[in-house]
Amino acid sequence: MKQLLRFMSSVVLIAMISLGVMPMAKANEPGAHVHGMATLEIAIDGAAVQINLGSPLDNLLGFERAPRNEKERQSVKAMALRLYQADTLFIFTPAAQCRLESTRLESAVLAPSLLAPAPDSGKSGDTAKADTSDVHAELAATWHFQCAVPQALQGVEVHLFQKFSSLKRIDAAVVGPKGQSSAKLSPKSTRLKW
Numbered sequence: 001m002k003q004l005l006r007f008m009s010s011v012v013l014i015a016m017i018s019l020g021v022m023p024m025a026k027a028n029e030p031g032a033h034v035h036g037m038a039t040l041e042i043a044i045d046g047a048a049v050q051i052n053l054g055s056p057l058d059n060l061l062g063f064e065r066a067p068r069n070e071k072e073r074q075s076v077k078a079m080a081l082r083l084y085q086a087d088t089l090f091i092f093t094p095a096a097q098c099r100l101e102s103t104r105l106e107s108a109v110l111a112p113s114l115l116a117p118a119p120d121s122g123k124s125g126d127t128a129k130a131d132t133s134d135v136h137a138e139l140a141a142t143w144h145f146q147c148a149v150p151q152a153l154q155g156v157e158v159h160l161f162q163k164f165s166s167l168k169r170i171d172a173a174v175v176g177p178k179g180q181s182s183a184k185l186s187p188k189s190t191r192l193k194w
């Protein structure tokens, strides 16, 4: 029964997102691209937590185009690795026992193979997509967590600033059991409560 409920709540969450009921982030919203700033949207529905990050690539990588050499390729992979380790980026109320289920990373200027979780060996395709200079680009990350004790979930500690030092401010929005709220996070203010 509990399994069924958990399944049902996931279905409802997915349905709500795809129907556009929930204000999920669009990473490339016009005018939203400011270096040092990022947006975070957290949707809690029962045991399921979805987090969307939209950030200029500059905050995470230091450049906003396809990598041009091996050093830059390694930088992209190091960034992706940090983002895949989302249990070190988002520290939920421990008693809620939230577990990372999936991670998705997307950027218009980075080949999917560079953002893949498994290390790739070949170089083919890594320079795919437009290598346009002087154009801004973003990264969108989506994480799904599942919490074993969702009623214990009261908030999250956001550790993105420690991992990405160019990041200075995050505009965060939460849709949770108590409705919607928003907060501005900074290296000195990293806690979201709901």
Ligand SMILES: [Zn+2]
Pocket (backbone or CB within 6 Å): 033, 035, 056, 057, 058, 064, 135, 136, 137
């Ligand atoms: Zn930029």
